[in-house]
Amino acid sequence: MDEENSKNMSRYLNFIAEKNQVKYLIITIAFIIFSFFWIYPLLWVLSASFKTDFEIWGGLGLIPDRLVWENFERAWFGANMGRYFFNTLIITVVSVIIVVVTTGMFGYVIGRYSFPGKKILIGILISTIFIPQGYTIIPVFDLLNNLNISKNLIGLTLATAGHTPVIYILLFAGYFSRVPVELEEAAKMDGAGFVRTFISIMLPLTKPVVATVSILQVLHAWNDFLLPVVITLGNPDIRTLSVGVYAFKGEYFVDWSGMAAASVITILPIIILFLFMQKYFVEGVQGAVKG
Amino acid sequence: MHKKPLSKQIYDARWCYLFVLPCSILTGMFVIYPIGMSWYFSLLDWSGFTKEAKFIGLQNYYEAVNDEFFWDAFIRSFIFMFGTVPVKIVLGFIIAVFLNNQVLKLAPFFRTVIFMPVVTAIAIIGIVMTFVFSPFNGPANKFLMSTNLTSAPIDFLGNPDTVLPTVMGVYVWKWLGITMMYWLAALQTVPQDVYDAAKIDGAEGYRLWIHIILPIVLPFAIVIILVEAVGALNVFPLIETMTAGGPFFSSEVMEIYIFRTAFVTDSGTMPRLGYACAAGVFWGVAVLFITVLQGLWMRRTRRI
Structure with missing residues (x-):
């Protein structure tokens, strides 16, 4: 009787497994079709950047007849995307360094020490979480003007770094607070001071957080639009890529293929970075709801 | 041992x-x-480009609440929020449930x-x-x-009736990946054997979903809704580059309205x-008010 039962049971499990395999095949195929439509717009720009204007509006096909590299030449030199590329690169790299150093220091102290005024400091920070960028943009513009740094990259870089999401600090603070106290005490026994303990003991331990925060800030700085569009309103020389493509649309309205090439120049570096460092992107994004 | 004096505490923490x-x-x-200054600026009659600024008290506010474009934009921002957030939450959840399944071999690829x-x-x-939705041979x-779904091209972004839904659709497409990641983080807090049990039990499985899995992810849902709601009010770059608020202001949300009155000089003004x-x-202040309301609601739901 028991044998009969277990036989039935195993037959039942096989049946379920087979049924599931068919189910997963269907789900997989459905997702493949869905994925294609999902990234079609991105594939479309990529293919348009290699086509002639005439071919772009000719059909839905993605494979160009021949690769028109001149589109990139026109965008890079003619529309100044080359210059905007380096502007964006400088702003991104410098703001990442500023953000990692300042939020790392802040997070370290908040995560491991208690001192008078700590609660007030945290309270102020938390209260700024939901301040929309649009709310602060006009005074920021005015401030940079008054400091005389609105006409070069310094102002734009500082402002990009200054609009720091509180999440970076929380990520650092959370990580530092989990480092065992013994490590710190050992460092103290060796005669290491506050700063040396931080630099030689603590900072190397937080590489994963440094990576996550860096990636999030790269994403923010590279793709930001409202701040650079306002700051560069009267200064085309310090435009970023996003603003450059937007201006391109206004100035060379008929050069579709050139604009597609400019768009690809803007989005490709970040997409490549994302494909290689996906893990850190995911951790950064999920940190917002896990905390 | 008594507490150290404050000055000593501060010195120790230098x-x-x-x-x-x-x-x-x-x-x-x-x-x-900037937050403080925007309060002050709001009391001035000031173009921003000259030094002349006149203190006019609350007159700007008075003018804003009497401007129908202001209220149209205000309401449109909330239409945008209520139209996109539920779609993102539900769609993101469904996709996350599928992709959280370890049997699905290609899940990491789809996630990417x-x-x-x-x-x-x-x-x-x-x-x-703006290319993709162009009425002139856009993809x-x-x-x-x-596919014969329409006989004549639709002017998605040029028609006041279709422009807002189109922009909302693009917004959902652009940011759904984040919602999906949030949900995946939530679903991963559920122990794997609960999913296994839900799979084998068939009809019983649905009850496991309702009685065990959903209660575990519910606290996450509240945080996700809060983050998404605030996010849906910050849509300046997308709308500015797609429509700049047009046609005839029919996609002008609050941030576009602010940008337009602050920087865009139409016809000599x-x-x-x-x-x-x-x-x-x-x-x-309105956004803050909503955030606080949601925060309170969040606390209440968590207590239950």
């Missing part, structure tokens, strides 16, 4: 203060100070694809979408017409930074 200083200065300059628009510069997406219309700040302050 390194702490030094460490918080750089970040505090930056945040002070670019977040705290769905997340791809998130890392793409928002201004570029806005510009590319969207080409597809609809080649002076920009009005003071007035734009008043609109911004009004808007900021």
Whole structure:
């Protein structure tokens, strides 16, 4: 009787497994079709950047007849995307360094020490979480003007770094607070001071957080639009890529293929970075709801 | 042992203060100070480009609440929020449930694809979408017409009736990857054997979902809704690059309204930074109010 039962049971499990395999095949195929439509717009720009204007509006096909590299030449030199590329690169790299150093220091102290005024400091920070960028943009513009740094990259870089999401600090603070106290005490026994303990003991331990925060800030700085569009309103020389493509649309309205090439120049570096460092992107994004 | 005097505590923590200083200065300059200044600017009659500024009290506010464009934009921002957030929450959840299944071999690939628009510069997406939805042989219309879904091209972004839904659709597409990641983080807190049990039990499985899995992810859902709701009110880059608020202001949300009154000089009128700040302050307070309401609701639900 028991044998009969277990036989039935195993037959039942096989049946379920087979049924599931068919189910997963269907789900997989459905997702493949869905994925294609999902990234079609991105594939479309990529293919348009290699086509002639005439071919772009000719059909839905993605494979160009021949690769028109001149589109990139026109965008890079003619529309100044080359210059905007380096502007964006400088702003991104410098703001990442500023953000990692300042939020790392802040997070370290908040995560491991208690001192008078700590609660007030945290309270102020938390209260700024939901301040929309649009709310602060006009005074920021005015401030940079008054400091005389609105006409070069310094102002734009500082402002990009200054609009720091509180999440970076929380990520650092959370990580530092989990480092065992013994490590710190050992460092103290060796005669290491506050700063040396931080630099030689603590900072190397937080590489994963440094990576996550860096990636999030790269994403923010590279793709930001409202701040650079306002700051560069009267200064085309310090435009970023996003603003450059937007201006391109206004100035060379008929050069579709050139604009597609400019768009690809803007989005490709970040997409490549994302494909290689996906893990850190995911951790950064999920940190917002896990905390 | 008694507590150390405050001065001694502060002296002992001198390194702490030094460490918080750089970040505090930056945040002070670019977040705290601007918040304070926008309150002050909102009381001025000031173009922003000259030194002349006249203190006019609450007159800017008075003018804003009497401007029908202001209220149209205000309401449109909330239409945008209520139209996109539920779609993102539900769609993101469904996709996350599928992709959380370890049997699905290609799940990491699909996750990457769905997340791809998130890392793409928002201004570029806005510009590319003006191509995609172009009534003149744009791919969207080409597809609809080649499959005989429509006989004439649809002017998605040029028609006041279709422009807002189109922009909302693009917004959902652009950011759904983030919602999916949030849900995946939530679903991963459920022990694997619960999923296994739900799979084998068939009909019973649905009860496991309702009685065990959903209660575990519910606290996450509340945080996700809060983050998403605030996010849906910050849509300046997408709308500015796709439609700039047009046609005939029919996609003008609050941030576009503020930008337009502050910087865009239409037909010879002076920009009005003071007035734009008043609109911004009004808007900021409204958003804050909603955030606080949601926060309270969050606390209540968590207690139950």
